[in-house]
Amino acid sequence: MNKKLFTLASTATVAAVALAGCVETKSDVKENDSATTETAGAKPVIELLGMASSEQDMNIVRDQLVKNGFDVKLNIQPDYGSFTAQQDAGNFDIAISSWTTVTGNPDYAVRGLFKTGGDYSRTSDETVDKLIDEASTLTGDEAKEKYKELEQALVFDNAYIAPLYISQKFQGIYKAEVNPDTVRLPKSRAQAWETISFNDEGKNASETLVLHQALASLTSLDPVKANDGSINTLNTNMYVRLVNLSDTDEVVSEGSLSYDHAVAENNEEYYFVLRDDINFAKVEGEKAVDTGDLVSAEDVVFSLNRAKDETSVPDHRTYSIHENIDTVEIVSDITSLESVKTADGKSVLEELSDELPAAISEVVTDEKDVDNAAGKYQVVKLTTPNPFPQVLNYLAHQSGGIVSEAAVSAVNTFDVASYDPNTDIAYGDQSTVTEGASYANHLAASGPYILVKKNDYEATFVKNPAYQAGTENEPKIENISVRFIQDNDSALSALRNGEIHVLQSVPETKTDVVEGDENLQLKTADSNAVSYLLFNTSGRETAKSADLRKAVLHSINQDEFISYYQGKKKPAVSTVSPLIDTGLKLEADSKKVKEFLKAYNESK
Structure with missing residues (x-):
């Protein structure tokens, strides 16, 4: 029986996204003069941390903050390791972060991120802790109301995060060789390999299916020792x-x-x-x-x-x-x-x-x-x-x-x-x-598969011969290579050339390239990936003042992100948003920004 039990919503990978080499660039956007005037001339300096791969998001955030009377310093890091090093050192006021709830349940969307002592938490708030624990035991409408209370406390009452958007999934398939109907695109779980088949099923035993991931260094092949994009799939x-x-x-x-x-x-x-x-x-x-x-x-x-x-x-x-x-x-x-x-x-x-x-x-x-x-x-x-x-x-x-x-x-x-x-x-x-x-x-x-060997170029997998043999779940393809290509554009080029057969993450700005190629097919699905600004709650002014954090929060205009990504993003409130619609919504509000900045300056 295909048993379907309670999940409050849907369910990846933990991924805090950030930016590279400490660079500071000047915005071309003019600031809102009235914002500066009505906050007694104060211009708080906000250091924004992120990775080079998120530089466009950083630029949008910077411009929105500059418009509302902030000075912004960009701290752009080249890769995730450099980003986390900067984050751990506290060299930021806000950081471009993201989270994908790969388990499909809202507790995973908040417990490790925001509960005191959580694996990735920089928050310590008894009210937030209590709401997370209470919500985890509830179902249906009761759960929805409790998660609404949690979002209110997390985002609007305390501004521990500022939401940017919910992403969608875009998958590219080299349909000239691989049967698109056999390639799944789940909302939450990692890519499932056992269903994939070549168009010519006779090739399943002899040809190698080539997949892709960006990270070549694998944290651990012991499933309890790692929880990141290098090994989840x-x-x-x-x-x-x-x-x-x-x-x-x-x-x-x-x-x-x-x-x-x-x-x-x-x-x-x-x-x-x-x-x-x-x-x-x-x-x-x-x-x-x-x-x-x-x-x-x-x-x-x-x-x-x-x-x-x-x-x-x-x-x-x-x-x-x-x-x-x-x-x-x-x-x-x-x-x-x-x-x-x-x-x-x-x-x-x-x-x-x-x-x-x-x-x-x-x-x-x-x-x-x-x-x-x-x-x-x-x-x-x-x-x-x-x-x-x-x-x-x-x-x-x-x-x-x-x-x-x-x-x-x-x-x-x-x-x-x-x-x-x-x-x-x-x-x-x-x-x-x-x-x-x-x-x-x-x-x-x-x-269904076991890793045979790897190098800096690829990881080689072969079919487990004793995995549900003779059933519909028996793996179709014998040999799989996971090619390591860090650059998204290079990965897309490899897909178009047939060098890889499935590109699990096609950038939103390149979906038209896939749709326009007769050898490729684009698949689209909702996801549980949310991008947000994480505030530094230790040692910086953002840690001392909720008013300062709220001023940043209400400077964020999600419509501008959605417009830049050609409508391929959705509004968010928190990491729970793709799972439960609490009815809350963040609105950009320059009037509130002025009020909170004024309160912040008066309290100094």
């Missing part, structure tokens, strides 16, 4: 999860490790009946081989326990995503599935029993006893300390990927507390798959 296709997101952000069992899943009526217990047609793959002689090791409930328990434990691996990047998991266990008594009811009054056993190879006659705790055809299944039970239906969205995140307990334990023999990256090798270290003297591929993939 790669790890999503290397590790299967308990559930997936559909292209429209519904939580489904389709294409996952579970045949089906069920939620107890208390929204604190979650059950998954596992399939037995996925084994781990490993690499031998640059080929993928079936290890014969079932991706089992034991591996699920191991994987999710380490996912939620901050101390399980050095430099754990994703534990906060799974902090609402309380326990993970293998069900040993079938009668317990009969006694627990779901919200529609069925027993969990009934809910899990739809469209299985055979009816559940026995639940087993040892993978050696699994035999779905004979009615013997493993069932995993997960609990949360409080009602938290959004936990399912987090399980669909790449960090919820199931790893091999045996393979990971064999590599991670070091003491986590004393881990030394100069001498210790952790599971998923990119050096172990990089061509050269360091190559010692130890990966064990539970997903």
Whole structure:
């Protein structure tokens, strides 16, 4: 059964976007003379941080601020690493930032970004923290109202961020070779490779599908140790999860490790009946081989326990995503599935029993006893300390990927507390798959593909021969190359020349190029990507004065961004905007800017 359970909206990658080499340029836009006059002649200096790739957005923000009586200093950084270094050093008042909610649920859109102590948070506000926690337990209209309260506190009451726009997705396909109907463009989840096919299906076994990503340095191939654009798509296709997101952000069992899943009526217990047609793959002689090791409930328990434990691996990047998991266990008594009811009054056993190879006659705790055809299944039970239906969205995140307990334990023999990256090798270290003297591929993939090797030019993947063979979810293409091309224009040229087959992110300003090429097809979809200004709340004037932040906030005119991008952007209020329409709206208002600047100057 293709189970569709609650997701408040739809669901990528964390991406704070920024800019390069400390450059200051002068705006051609004349400032609003009355703004300066009515704020006692004060001209606050605002340092705007961003990356070179976002320079046009920086210019628009600068011009809007200059019009409203600010002086603006641009701090443009060449790449994401340089940007984050500047951000961490506090060398900014506002920073061009962006966030994509790759899990399709609004809690992920705010918890790590704005809750005190969150992975990416620069905010510490008890009211905001309380609203985030309260909203996470609600559904429907109640959730909508609570997220409206959160947006009000986050944006309008305190101006911790200033929204710019919501992006759309534009995908380019080299239709001369690849069947566009087989290439998915989900709203939130990373690109799914297993469905893609060449027009001539006979080529699937012999030809290499060439895909693209900008970043060549991979943070980690251990799914819990990274959460960024360098590995999200790669790890999503290397590790299967308990559930997936559909292209429209519904939580489904389709294409996952579970045949089906069920939620107890208390929204604190979650059950998954596992399939037995996925084994781990490993690499031998640059080929993928079936290890014969079932991706089992034991591996699920191991994987999710380490996912939620901050101390399980050095430099754990994703534990906060799974902090609402309380326990993970293998069900040993079938009668317990009969006694627990779901919200529609069925027993969990009934809910899990739809469209299985055979009816559940026995639940087993040892993978050696699994035999779905004979009615013997493993069932995993997960609990949360409080009602938290959004936990399912987090399980669909790449960090919820199931790893091999045996393979990971064999590599991670070091003491986590004393881990030394100069001498210790952790599971998923990119050096172990990089061509050269360091190559010692130890990966064990539970997903449709496994990474064989990489260099600065590309990463090479091959099909997992033991991934749902003979089903509709079996990968179509044997060999995939992910080509590393940082420059967008170069990537687009490679697509037009047939050097890559799918360009997942076509710039808004270049969609006409794709549409005008007879060899290409453009696909468009909504996304959960929001760009916004992040205020520095430590050490700068923006940290001391909400009035100053609000003056910046009400200087932002989103219509100008939408016009520049030829209508291919949408208005935003917060990172929740693509998921829930709270009814709030940011309006540019020069009168409010003057009032807030005046209040700021009088308080100095």
